[in-house]
Amino acid sequence: MTWGYVLRRLAMFVVVLWGAVTINFIVPRLAPGDPTAAVLEQLAARGQQSAGAGDIVAAYRARFGLDDPILLQYWRYVSNTFRLDLGTSISYFPQSVSGSILMALPWTIVLLGVATVIAFGVGSLLGALLAWPGSPRAVKALAPLLMVLSAIPYYLLALIVLYLLAIWTGIFPLGGAFSGQAPSFTPAGLLDLADHAFLPALSIVLAGVGFWALGMRGAMIGVLGEDFLTLGEAKGLPPGKVFFGYAMRNALLPQVTSLAIALGTAASGSVLVEVAFNYPGIGYLLYNALRASDYFLVQGIAFFLVLTVAVAVLALDLVYPLLDPRIRRQ
DSSP states (O other): OOHHHHHHHHHHHHHHHHHHHHHHHHHHHHHHSSSHHHHHHHHTTOOOOOHHHHHHHHHHHHHHTSSSSSHHHHHHHHHHHHOOOOBBOSTTTSHHHHHHHHHHHHHHHIIIIIHHHHHHHHHHHHHHHHHHHHHOOOTTTHHHHHHHHHHHHHHHHHHHHHHHIIISSSOOOOOOSSSSSSSSOSHHHHHHHHHHHHHHHHHHHHHHHHHHHHHHHHHHHHHTTHHHHHHHTTTTHHHHIIIIIIIIIHHHHHHHEEEHHHHHHTTTOOHHHHHTOOSSHHHHHHHHHHTTHHHHHHHHHHHHHHHHHHHHHHHHHHHHHHOOHHHOOO
């Protein structure tokens, strides 16, 4: 891996971020609705009357620079974004966008990160066993179930597990992330946090296992019959060594690419799952920002999503030659 390779990847990283920031600026402004008027509508829905609503809207638009020429808004947005100054949230005023994201981020990272890694590990192992000739019949019988799970949207699985395990049986709480006014990090509090996170994590794992298993099965089939497997078997290596060290290790390379992207997108939250379970992560924050037409918060979350995916792909580009010597030689 040469410095030229690294510099090309870094240049591509900057170009992707600039393009994402530009699209991120344009799209929210194409949506109907005015963010300042949306705040007043929320107050009216709660029975709170605001005298001089027009003056309030004008003052808010001037405060957030929404009356400035569009090119000036764009330049201000791009320069501030690359300084990681994402502005002030309109719906959560006076809290900053960065502050709102940082408050919701730990909930999403723990929920989505853990669920994605579990689904990747279990699904990849099952997919490899589905393609391996010496696997038990009981494992291969799981193929139809995994195909069904991969086709069901994760938010539909969320509603199913919510009904079965929370509403019908009452085993788990209906929603939220903790009991009481604030989370507790005592042993009892951690159990409470895990109790609230179990159902949303379960819906994500069930949907992800099928996806990872089918992808790994296809990659594993492409590896079977390769010369290095025949050589390993001819040398008398244990079947487990051939399976894990030769077949599965080589078949995992495409899966690692997908995992890096999945972990990058995991930071954005699983919007519908978090909304269904009232879980205070990035997805739920994005849902509230869209309802309130909060340009700055929507833009901040979208930029954060692009940034995490771009960083994950950049890290993968730099690490991949270490995983696959063929790329390093090229």
